[in-house]
Amino acid sequence: MENIEKYRALISQFIKNEIDIFAFEALFLKMFKDEENDIPERYYLILDSLFGDLDMFCIDSSLREDRDLNEDDIRKSAEKAFSLLQE
Numbered sequence: 001m002e003n004i005e006k007y008r009a010l011i012s013q014f015i016k017n018e019i020d021i022f023a024f025e026a027l028f029l030k031m032f033k034d035e036e037n038d039i040p041e042r043y044y045l046i047l048d049s050l051f052g053d054l055d056m057f058c059i060d061s062s063l064r065e066d067r068d069l070n071e072d073d074i075r076k077s078a079e080k081a082f083s084l085l086q087e
């Protein structure tokens with residue numbers, strides 16, 4: 001479960017406002033894309049959902065389309081993922 005712990009730690013930093021949305025997005029996307037260890041499917045689906053939400057993130061409201069997510073949406077998604085990863 002060590003590979004899940006690094007995701008929990010990163011998500012926790014974001015939820016606690018220790019890192020901003022831009023750092024979180026960059027670090028999480030890189031970590032997930034570069035993952036070399038097998039992640040149990042249950043956890044993979046949680047992380048993949050957060051990855052998808054981050055992929056739909058658009059900070060600029062003038063460019064945001066209907067399906068795009070804002071920072072509050074990402075924060076809620078991260079909180080949900082963190083909670084599910086704790087179970």
